[in-house]
Amino acid sequence: xxxxxxxxxxxxxxxxxxxxxxxxxxxxxxxxxxxxxxxxxxxxxxxxxxxxxxxxxxxxxxxxxxxxxxxxxxxxxxxxxxxxxxxxxxxxxxxxxxxxxxxxxxxxxxxxxxxxxxxxxxxxxxxxxxxxxxxxxxxxxxxxxxxxxxxxxxxxxxxxxxxxxxxxxxxxxxxxxxxxxxxxxxxxxxxxxxxxxxxxxxxxxxxxxxxxxxxxxxxxxxxxxxxxxxxxxxxxxxxxxxxxxxxxxxxxxxxxxxxxxxxxxxxxxxxxxxxxxxxxxxxxxxxxxxxxxxxxxxxxxxxxxxxxxxxxxxxxxxxxxxxxxxxxxxxxxxxxxxxxxxxxxxxxxxxxxxxxxxxxxxxxxxxxxxxxxxxxxxxxxxxxxxxxxxxxxxxxxxxxxxxxxxxxxxxxxxxxxxxxxxxxxxxxxxxxxxxxxxxxxxxxxxxxxxxxxxxxxxxxxxxxxxxxxxxxxxxxxxxxxxxxxxxxxxxxxxxxxxxxxxxxxxxxxxxxxxxxxxxxxxxxxxxxxxxxxxxxxxxxxxxxxxxxxxxxxxxxxxxxxxxxxxxxxxxxxxxxxxxxxxxxxxxxxxxxxxxxxxxxxxxxxxxxxxxxxxxxxxxxxxxxxxxxxxxxxxxxxxxxxxxxxxxxxxxxxxxxxxxxxxxxxxxxxxxxxxxxxxxxxxxxxx
Numbered sequence: 001x002x003x004x005x006x007x008x009x010x011x012x013x014x015x016x017x018x019x020x021x022x023x024x025x026x027x028x029x030x031x032x033x034x035x036x037x038x039x040x041x042x043x044x045x046x047x048x049x050x051x052x053x054x055x056x057x058x059x060x061x062x063x064x065x066x067x068x069x070x071x072x073x074x075x076x077x078x079x080x081x082x083x084x085x086x087x088x089x090x091x092x093x094x095x096x097x098x099x100x101x102x103x104x105x106x107x108x109x110x111x112x113x114x115x116x117x118x119x120x121x122x123x124x125x126x127x128x129x130x131x132x133x134x135x136x137x138x139x140x141x142x143x144x145x146x147x148x149x150x151x152x153x154x155x156x157x158x159x160x161x162x163x164x165x166x167x168x169x170x171x172x173x174x175x176x177x178x179x180x181x182x183x184x185x186x187x188x189x190x191x192x193x194x195x196x197x198x199x200x201x202x203x204x205x206x207x208x209x210x211x212x213x214x215x216x217x218x219x220x221x222x223x224x225x226x227x228x229x230x231x232x233x234x235x236x237x238x239x240x241x242x243x244x245x246x247x248x249x250x251x252x253x254x255x256x257x258x259x260x261x262x263x264x265x266x267x268x269x270x271x272x273x274x275x276x277x278x279x280x281x282x283x284x285x286x287x288x289x290x291x292x293x294x295x296x297x298x299x300x301x302x303x304x305x306x307x308x309x310x311x312x313x314x315x316x317x318x319x320x321x322x323x324x325x326x327x328x329x330x331x332x333x334x335x336x337x338x339x340x341x342x343x344x345x346x347x348x349x350x351x352x353x354x355x356x357x358x359x360x361x362x363x364x365x366x367x368x369x370x371x372x373x374x375x376x377x378x379x380x381x382x383x384x385x386x387x388x389x390x391x392x393x394x395x396x397x398x399x400x401x402x403x404x405x406x407x408x409x410x411x412x413x414x415x416x417x418x419x420x421x422x423x424x425x426x427x428x429x430x431x432x433x434x435x436x437x438x439x440x441x442x443x444x445x446x447x448x449x450x451x452x453x454x455x456x457x458x459x460x461x462x463x464x465x466x467x468x469x470x471x472x473x474x475x476x477x478x479x480x481x482x483x484x485x486x487x488x489x490x491x492x493x494x495x496x497x498x499x500x501x502x503x504x505x506x507x508x509x510x511x512x513x514x515x516x517x518x519x520x521x522x523x524x525x526x527x528x529x530x531x532x533x534x535x536x537x538x539x540x541x542x543x544x545x546x547x548x549x550x551x552x553x554x555x556x557x558x559x560x561x562x563x564x565x566x567x568x569x570x571x572x573x574x575x576x577x578x579x580x581x582x583x584x585x586x587x588x589x590x591x592x593x594x595x596x597x598x599x600x601x602x603x604x605x606x607x608x609x610x611x612x613x614x615x616x617x618x619x620x621x622x623x624x625x626x627x628x629x630x631x632x633x634x635x636x637x638x639x640x641x642x643x644x645x646x647x648x649x650x651x652x653x654x655x656x657x658x659x660x661x662x663x664x665x666x667x668x669x670x671x672x673x674x675x676x677x678x679x680x681x682x683x684x685x686x
Contacts, residue, residue: 033059035069035109037102038484039124040132043476045356048093048115048122050307055089055113056482057104060134064141065209068484075104083115091115093122135475138210139468146209147467148453149179150474153215153410153439154446155186163188165195167202175206178450181474182213184442185263187225190216193261193503196228197496200262204489210475211483213311213439215265218254221284221642222623223268229257230508231644235270235297236625237519239288239666240641240683244300246515247287251304251312253508258310260502262495264483265311267361267410269301271348272315274667276322277626278593284623284641288666289680291344295351302357311481314352316363316412317399318388319345323365331384331418333366341370350403358477359408360399362389362437364418370394377422384422389414395436408477410439420444426452433462438470516646520654521663522684523628524637528618530657530686533558536582540564542609543587544602546622546643550587553648557656568601569608578612585655586610586619586634588627589643596630603630610634620651626669632677639663660686 038044038056057073060066075085079100085091091102096117103112114125126132139147156164156171164171165188174180183203190196204212216225221234230253238247251269258266273294274286287297298314305312318341322334334345342350349360366385371393373386388394389411399405411432414420419428425444429452432440443449456462478484522529539561541551551563562581564574578584586606590596597603610617610631621627621639628637638654638661640647653659664683671677 032108033061033067034131035104035106035111036060036132036134037104037111037113038068038479038482040111040113040126041135041476041479042126042133043135043472044480046123046126048124051093051095053091054482055085055091055102055104056484057089057106057111058134058484059487060131060137064134064138066134066138066484067487068482069106069487071488073104073106075102077102082117093117099125135472135479138475139471142471144454144457144464144467145450146179147464147471148450148457150181150210150471151433151438151440151467152178152180152443152446152450153182153184153213153441154180155184155442157186157188164199165189165191166199167206172202172206174446175203175212176208178446179209180207180212181210182215182265182439184215184267185225186216187227190225190261191227193228193499194496196226196261196263197499198492201489201492201495204262204486207485209485211478211485213265213474213478213483214263215267215313216258216263217267218258218263219268219270219285220250220254221644223285224644226257226261226503228503230254230504230512231646232512233516233519233640233644233647234284234642235287235301236274236284236666237515237641237647237663238297238301239286239293240519240521240663241515242293242664243518244296246511246518247297247300248304249511250515251301252308253304253511255305255308255310255312257503257508259308260499264309264481265313265359266305267313267315268305269298269312270315271295271298271352272320273322273344273348275344277629277667277670279320279323281323282320283591284625289668290666291347293666295348298348299351299355299357302352302355306356306358309481311358311477311483313359313361313410314349314357315361316365317349317360318363318365318367318370318394319349320363320365331364331366331387331422333368333385335369336367337369341367346403353403353405353407357407358480359410359439360405361410361412361441362395363387364389364412364416367391367394370398375422378424378427379421387418389419389437390423390428390431390435392435400436406473408438408473409436411437411441413442414440415442415444425449426456429453430456430461433466433470438473512644512646513649516640516644516650517653517659519641519647519663520650520659520661521625521639521665522636522654522661522686523625523639523665523669523678523682524634525684526635528616528636529638529655531583531618531655533656538562538581539583539585540577540581541585541587542566542570542578542605543589543622545587545589546648547587549643549645549648550585550620550622550651553645553652554585554655556649557652557658566605569605575608575612578609581613582616584609584613584617586617587622588619588630589622590624590627596624596627598630600630606631618655625665625667628669629671629677632671657686
């Protein structure tokens, strides 16, 4: 302690001498790296959020590289009445107004940053000088190959036909060879908590420069990648709760679980406005059909994610909600003009931008009223409109120039058929980069695409300035979220221990169940619900997809719950069981318009059961709230918006009166194209 106090005293003179830090850094020290506090980087925000926050110490080198250092540092505060700092750089504000300097030294060099608190608002008072602009220096120092590498985010989902659950030498070499700035993980890659931490740790060790973005689609609901994490009900379930507090809690819990695993970028939230009941790919991934609801819950979810240390990504810009085609399978089109788009599809994205979202993912959807450009499809030679992902008009003129977004833009996966069918792998990427994208997500053929980009720069098809813009944004995002290459990684066993405390913890599970319970929407009820289980001798559950989960949830409350699993109309013997049951529970599952057509085998079976037991049948819309359009005469109908266990538990509790339903429809349910069956906001309770 005495030594530390002496050191602090020695440093006081140069701290207040007005000299730039570079004046005290010798040439020899410059070669070995000089110490700076990352929050002094000019590209980062001055505003301080929260009463506690981390500071990062970096060693910056003359060759443009920089790394985070955590060991053998001394941190101190010159005015602890304003803020104190822990031994590992965690600052705690006292709540009092005033100013202090936080400083750090490794015994060779040091840095400081001012903190000014006034009227409850705290801001950094940054040091000035070229030595702090390490991002610009890094960009100037990079080769074209390194710049291209920062923009590439491939997947290593499988290798030689097997899921990648641990690092191999081939992948490690590709990370190094192509200077990869990011990698995306999938469900196949993240099986257990321990295994995921080890895999992520190996990816980080393979990366040699500037840190690695490790992304994943952990939306919650039907798009949930972690096999060991908390299975939150999803966005439309949150939409039914109408609760921004729950949305923020879910975002923070998801972010905390990912962060503990070492994953640092979530490709969520979905900000598409699902105003088309026939949408086969968004549906319950959306918060709902109302732009204000989507904006409110989306920004709350984003706040939770980013406050957990996670980079958040709004998708799919300019909006994939009003489509009837899945862009994984075809090329959808949205015909609306800009005025309508600004009011509906673009509104949630604009609000997210205003609130400082880190990144935005583009949609493989055409918007001919924004960009009428046509190109010739390589699939069949026909003329097609240019998808938003490849459109300069959409990415640069609309998103950047008109809407003012200065964060990171990512493509959606470039192996999706909306792009892959119509454009060559290299052609698609060159178009995307020139349109303004920063992250090239899942390019088709890493070697071919990387080589194609090098050649495009050499030929002048892509300018190096265009690459520089993207690389600066990417390095800024990494610095903002504390993503740096580290001098010494925390031992993996410590990371595993921490992750196992966070992933799937009891608090997150409680939030999961609270969302599920508050999301359950009682759409129709002619006196059947709540059912008194003490007056029921037998219950029959009928359905196919996830019907066993529904049966299991009901069986927790009743000893006689039989499952009839069927995808088509029932036999006479099965119908006899239906007629003899005291309660019939239908589990319906659809995701597109054909699935809920009354002529589909599932819906023929559903209507057959309703006719056989008209006064004792409750239908549960397992995924899609629109299912009742195919059987409007059912006695009771509840919808749960997803197929995770918590939602089935909440539905069973609702059926037996243990959960009073409070969910409100986040969408309108139509009888036909012109007639509303149940309006947005409808929801019954007991």
